[in-house]
Amino acid sequence: MLHNIKSLIGFTMGATDGEIGKVDEFYFDDETWTIRYLIVKTGGWLMDRKVLISPGALKDPDWKNKSFPIKLTKQQIKESPDIDTEKPVSRQQELALYSHYEWPYGDPTGGGFYGQLGMAGMIESRVPLEASIAARNKKEPGDPHLRSISEVKRYHIHATNGEIGKVADIIVDEYWRIRFLIVDTGSWFPGKKVLLSPEWIKEVSWADSSVEVDVSVEAVKNSPKYDPDQPMAENYETDLFRHYDK
Helix, strand or coil: CCEEHHHHCCCEEEECCEEEEEEEEEEEECCCCEEEEEEEECCHHHCCCEEEECHHHECCCECCCCEEEECCCHHHHHCCCCCCCCCCCCHHHHHHHHHHCCCCCCCCCCCCCCHHHHHHHHCCCCCCHHHHHHHHHHHCCCCCCEEEHHHHCCCEEEECCEEEEEEEEEEECCCCEEEEEEEECCCCCCCCEEEECHHHEEEEECCCCEEEECCCHHHHHCCCCCCCCCCCCCCHHHHHHHHCCC
């Protein structure tokens, strides 16, 4: 099942003993293109503090009532490390978070440190979390590879031979993997929205807020149109990948 991020903003999050707040934002890993945290605004009971919740803490979503039940108590949330979501999240802060919630080997649903494993991440990792963090810090010190979805929205998309539009939204699957970027082509092809897979990205310039994809302007212009107000047709993805010869 696919969902666009915009439709998930505002979902209620409920602990085992009561509501804790509403989903306000999402952080994803820019190496694996997987959602790593849901950012929840707690409201009055915790002075509007924002907390990070891993997809690994989620139970089955209640889509009808727009609710994400979680396997945590309000007390656990209250006592969790206070992380400023307006600033970059360090590996040390993530380690403290995982230690607090007793997630010793990362997120079991594939949304955490082992997001690249997908559902295979449910198999117990043999690599301790501390070793994983140390290895990644050694490779690229101080870069947590976390990006907010709102940061990526409005990024300019460049095809192989010209600009084609801006990121309007993100589509994720049931394993919290980012499946598509929704691109608003704006004045380039008025009134048209198209989907592009992260697999087709050649380069992302975070400093310039731009994404370069390995498709041509002509291919985008003639691609299957995406209507966010309508359910995706069963054969849409197949037709899309076939159109781009991917």
